Amino acid sequence: MINEYEKLLVGLDDVDWAGLSHAYRSAEDVPGHIRTLCGSDDEAREQAFRSLFSSIFHQGSRYSASPAAVPFLARITVAGPAAAREDAMWLLTRLAIDWHDEYDVTTGINVTGWRAAAAEFGPEQLLPWYDEQLAAATDPDKRAQAQELRDWVAAGNSPDSRWSALQSYDAVLAELPGLLVLLDDADARLRTRITYLLAWFPEFAATSLPRLTALAAHEKDPVTAATALLAAGLLGHASMARDITPYLEAEDPLMRWAAATALIRLAGLGEAPVDPGPLGRAVAELAAAARHPFDRVTDYCEGDLHAHIERTLHDLPPGPDPAAVRETLDACLPRIVWDHYGFRTRSAIEKLFPAPQPHPSPHYADLATAQQQLLSDLAGHRHDWLIRSSADRLRDRGLPHTRETLQAFVEAHRTA
Incomplete structure (x- = not known):
């Protein structure tokens, strides 16, 4: 242990970890892993993070040990070793909200509903x-x-996952005042991470919203600024639309996309009418992003730009040109960057390949552009399970249905 970090772990041994549990029963190993995060052994630190992710946050589940770990992770995020701070911040975020929780990347988190549901199963x-x-x-x-x-x-x-997850959410909520210093951190990635985290705490919005709007206006890092603008859109009220609209003219396309996404969310609140002109402009920006995606993305929707655009347009209030919306959705359809449950992938296969391919199957070069894009994205996808979960639909349409055959099918055109 490096002595300068000992102060971050005050109280760690006072917690009754043996009386708490995680995915592998007793949580007695948790303090050792937390202590290792403050050590100088990089390999041991990485292993400690892996162990914590798989135990106190096991496939999205939270346990009695999860909220107990939060204060120490928060301290490490603020003042721990440089190599540990970002991972600690990401673990805090996952302990607060995860894909199983009652939040939506386009409409925000429903804390009131979550609390009401959890209260029934305490x-x-x-x-x-x-x-x-x-x-x-x-x-x-x-x-x-x-x-x-x-x-x-x-x-x-409680065996109810909503109740146990809410305990971790509330533990992170209690740490937010101390985490606000990260908005001024020299590390842009930490500024981005805390900005993303704040988006999911409407009960803290009176404090965070002014900081987020200021960050969107003055932040030099485009990803951090876009993340802040989206967070402000998720936490704000319909009256904020007039403050968001000028960003549709921003120089950076990432900021224009963030402004468009935020504006559509605010318009969907229905609290006050939003000028149809900016809404149409917002749809145009989403269309441009779908056709010409940028390399830099935010953490929203797991960084999947096209899925985020698609979900945003499904929440679009009436008004903008339906043909423009349909064209944008069509551009998003074949793009599979991250698909947690595989629903988008299977839907895209069914829509783009409504009937089996003729025999013998056409070459990759003979397919429509959207069909090529879908198969190319699947061939290069980072998760093989996504292809396996869609294999039956690919097979039924006479298409390659394994990673290897998909890659060979796509590469045959590239090397021809």
Whole structure:
């Protein structure tokens, strides 16, 4: 341990980690991993992060140990070793919100609904039911199991994922005042990360929104500025549309896309009419981004620009030219950058290849441009499981249905 970071871990050993749990039962290993984050061994630090991601944030699930780790991760993010700060920030973000939680990249987070749903399944509400199950159990093995579950709930746990995730969300909410210093950090990536995190805390908006709008106006890093503008759009009210609209004329296309996305969200609130002129301009910017995507992207929608545009347009209020909207959606259809559940991919296959290909199958060069784009994106996709989950649809249409055959199909045209 490097002595200069010891102060960040004050209270770490006072937590009853043995009484807490994570994905692999007892959380006794968590303090060791957190302590390793402040050490000088890069390989050990990376392994500690991997262990924390897989234990206190296991495939999106949060546990009783998850919120207990949050204060220490927040301290490391603010003042820990340079090599650990960004990863700690990202873990904090994942502990706060994840793809399973009640938030949407185009409309914001529904904290009120989340709290109401979670309240129905808190330990106090569930304990009487577990008491009943224990009282009714007569078989010794079943009674022992019922006793263990009843004691676990009595200790302040709930099997409901919304409830357990909300505990971590609230733990991060409590740390936001101290994390605000990151908005002025010298590291642009940390500024971007805290900006993205703030977008999902409407209960903190009175404090964060002025900081986010100022950051959007003055930030030099385009990704950070665009992230701030989108965050302001997610947290703001319809009256903010007039403040967002000028960014549609920004020099940077990433900022114009962010302004268009934010403006459509604000217009969708329905609190006040939004000038149809800027809305039409917003659609035009989304169309331009779909046709000519930029390399720099934000963390929203897992960095999948086309999926984000598609989802934004589905939330578009009436007014803009339907033909322009349809053209933009068509441009997004074959672009598969990140598709968490595979729904977009399977839908794109069905729409772009509505019938089986003739036999013998056409060459890649003979396909329509959109068809080529889809197969090219799949051939180069970073996750092989996405191809496997769509293999039956590809096979039914007489198309290559494995990564290897897709790559060979695409490369045959490139090398011809």
